[in-house]
Amino acid sequence: MKKRTHTCGELTKNDVSKSVVLNGWINTVRLHGQVVFVDLRDRYGKTQLVFNADTYPGDFDAVKKLSIEDVISISGTVQPRADEAVNPGMFTGEIEVAVNSLVILNETEPLPFVITDRESASEDFRLKYRYLELRTEELQKNMITRHRAYQAVRSYLTNEQFIEVETPVLMKSTPEGARDYLVPSRIHNGKFFALPQSPQTYKQLLMISGFDRYFQIVKCFRDEDLRADRQPEFTQIDLEMSFVDEQDIYALGEGLTGSVFKEVLGVSLPQKFPVMTYNEAMDTYGTDKPDLRFELQLKDVKPFTDASDFNAFKSAETVKGLVLPGMQYSRKIIDQMTDFVKQYGAKGLAWMKAENGVLSGGISKFLSEDLQQKLRNELEINDGDMIFMIGDAKETVLQSTGALRNEIARRENLAKESDFKPLWVVDFPMFEWDEDDKRFIAMHHPFTAPKNEDIDKLTSDPKNVISRGYDLVINGYEVAGGSIRIHERDLQSKVFKLLGISKEEADQKFGFLLNAFRYGAPPHGGIAFGFDRLVMLLAGTHNIRDVIAFPKTTSAMSLMDESPSPVSNTQLDELGIVLKGRD
RNA sequence: GGGAUCGUAGUUCAGUUGGUUAGAACGCCGGCCUGUCAAGCCGGAGGUCGCGAGUUCGAGUCUCGUCGGUCCCGCCA
Numbered sequence A: 001m002k003k004r005t006h007t008c009g010e011l012t013k014n015d016v017s018k019s020v021v022l023n024g025w026i027n028t029v030r031l032h033g034q035v036v037f038v039d040l041r042d043r044y045g046k047t048q049l050v051f052n053a054d055t056y057p058g059d060f061d062a063v064k065k066l067s068i069e070d071v072i073s074i075s076g077t078v079q080p081r082a083d084e085a086v087n088p089g090m091f092t093g094e095i096e097v098a099v100n101s102l103v104i105l106n107e108t109e110p111l112p113f114v115i116t117d118r119e120s121a122s123e124d125f126r127l128k129y130r131y132l133e134l135r136t137e138e139l140q141k142n143m144i145t146r147h148r149a150y151q152a153v154r155s156y157l158t159n160e161q162f163i164e165v166e167t168p169v170l171m172k173s174t175p176e177g178a179r180d181y182l183v184p185s186r187i188h189n190g191k192f193f194a195l196p197q198s199p200q201t202y203k204q205l206l207m208i209s210g211f212d213r214y215f216q217i218v219k220c221f222r223d224e225d226l227r228a229d230r231q232p233e234f235t236q237i238d239l240e241m242s243f244v245d246e247q248d249i250y251a252l253g254e255g256l257t258g259s260v261f262k263e264v265l266g267v268s269l270p271q272k273f274p275v276m277t278y279n280e281a282m283d284t285y286g287t288d289k290p291d292l293r294f295e296l297q298l299k300d301v302k303p304f305t306d307a308s309d310f311n312a313f314k315s316a317e318t319v320k321g322l323v324l325p326g327m328q329y330s331r332k333i334i335d336q337m338t339d340f341v342k343q344y345g346a347k348g349l350a351w352m353k354a355e356n357g358v359l360s361g362g363i364s365k366f367l368s369e370d371l372q373q374k375l376r377n378e379l380e381i382n383d384g385d386m387i388f389m390i391g392d393a394k395e396t397v398l399q400s401t402g403a404l405r406n407e408i409a410r411r412e413n414l415a416k417e418s419d420f421k422p423l424w425v426v427d428f429p430m431f432e433w434d435e436d437d438k439r440f441i442a443m444h445h446p447f448t449a450p451k452n453e454d455i456d457k458l459t460s461d462p463k464n465v466i467s468r469g470y471d472l473v474i475n476g477y478e479v480a481g482g483s484i485r486i487h488e489r490d491l492q493s494k495v496f497k498l499l500g501i502s503k504e505e506a507d508q509k510f511g512f513l514l515n516a517f518r519y520g521a522p523p524h525g526g527i528a529f530g531f532d533r534l535v536m537l538l539a540g541t542h543n544i545r546d547v548i549a550f551p552k553t554t555s556a557m558s559l560m561d562e563s564p565s566p567v568s569n570t571q572l573d574e575l576g577i578v579l580k581g582r583d
Numbered sequence B: 001g002g003g004a005u006c007g008u009a010g011u012u013c014a015g016u017u018g019g020u021u022a023g024a025a026c027g028c029c030g031g032c033c034u035g036u037c038a039a040g041c042c043g044g045a046g047g048u049c050g051c052g053a054g055u056u057c058g059a060g061u062c063u064c065g066u067c068g069g070u071c072c073c074g075c076c077a
Helices: A060-064 A123-128 A137-159 A200-208 A246-265 A278-285 A302-307 A331-342 A369-379 A394-412 A489-498 A503-519 A531-539 A569-575
Strands: A019-031 A035-042 A045-052 A071-080 A095-106 A182-184 A192-194 A213-221 A233-242 A275-277 A298-300 A318-324 A350-355 A358-360 A386-392 A422-426 A431-434 A439-442 A469-474 A477-484 A524-530
Touching: A019 A045, A019 A095, A045 A071, A060 A095, A137 A213, A137 A246, A137 A531, A200 A213, A200 A233, A200 A503, A200 A524, A233 A246, A233 A531, A246 A422, A246 A469, A246 A477, A246 A524, A246 A531, A275 A278, A278 A298, A278 A394, A278 A422, A298 A394, A302 A318, A302 A369, A302 A386, A318 A394, A331 A394, A358 A369, A386 A394, A469 A524, A477 A531, A489 A503, A524 A531
Parallel strands: A045 A095, A275 A422
Antiparallel strands: A019 A035, A019 A071, A035 A045, A071 A095, A182 A192, A213 A233, A233 A524, A298 A318, A318 A386, A350 A358, A350 A386, A422 A469, A431 A439, A469 A477, A477 A524
């Protein structure tokens, strides 16, 4: 193999008459009998090669046999193209390389799908041959975007005095939170490590060690079901700071996010991100991660439906309305929308259309003309608009109306892809009541500090304790989340107790952390970014698999290497594991 | 755990109320072709209709089960 003098993406008119060596993959072959064109590709670009039977000194029959995705090495001379042969769509389109020597480094077998077109094969096929799919321009671009994001993060945080520290991948399994991936210990038969759901406890211990500002770009593992934006192993930008409050974290998060968007996309985010409370987000958008690229706010219409003759909503805890300006859907689409909201537990979808100064259709006949006018004025409903309404238990109404809001935005293309609207969501409740287990569970995690003024409520009124947690939301994605932590042993014990974790269990599972709090724990707090989701936004995709080199399917399998897979009895014996089999 | 949807040449798809020999495009193989850039033209090979039952004189088509992909609910501190 001759070593390349240039990549396939750099030769221009300025290189004409140079002797060059190029290595790469054959992107396309255009065979014209006595002249053969080949587009040679590497990750830097494509260059057209010409084999001319009159001048090519080698075996021309071998040239005719070249096929797509063969790996070759050529040497030749750069020559200008005739004016009419210039390809303006190609960076190297003004030149071509007249080949005088060809070495076939690796001949390819017929491909399972067309490399140049990602859409040419279904996803399971592309995942099985992921190394081929990764040759596509789109995925190459995404991986480069991801690389640039890593670098932007490291450079920004290093400038801000952060220290990168690696924490263990084999750690203690702890209660609370997501299901752990377990790793059996051979040396300690019958005992298990867990893979980290996040390096949470380690980073707190690093604060106690005095590192003051820590970060890590780190793999995390959660054995839960997948989604378009969720993989069982994913990457976090994990960071923690000492002697800080919420304002310091917001400033850092804004600086880091802004810097990444600037470095990778050249996009300027606002210097300060708006802040919204959890209650306001739920009440106005029906979600704790609202997409602020479009309006469509949820409105309280309970007073109006209560005053109407429409009885179905009378007993509903909450009734929310969504006014669609300038949109009136057909019966068919309304039926589709009704099916859509039923997925979220709504029993139905009430609607009315505004025309000729009144409301019509749907449940309008249950509203007096006077009530209709009041509703139109209050919610600013104009002719040509329509309103959807859902009434039910508060949680159901918010969730289904919030989902409907997103669905309408999707159908109507209300959100511009190039638009980025970051938002801090704050003042989360500290606890959620778990009906199944009849106990409180931490909404964020059990190390999150309560608001100082709510500490007394921990005993008197735990349901209404507000935490010092915060989420960073961009375009409807939860991009980061964190909190100011508890750094006092007593308070931490109190919270464990509230979560129904006995003193014995707390000592057994979190004793190391509680002990550490005895020896000079600084006040600290931090945040963790879902790195893959951040890259999704940067890459302009809605699928996390598009930004992960070797992702898993919805059923958490790797189709390429067919993992997970059975292991030998010898391996199981060593670990002292006997498979019980499932019912 | 649940819902929706998909599975037919190597690949992407079509395939009528269940009815003769399951089609097309791209790819592959062979031939022609000296300026293409999604090259073109001619010819050819290529199918366990995901798998397994069932209904039927007859199933790619209908029913049930099962496996796999995708999206969603639950779940994801």
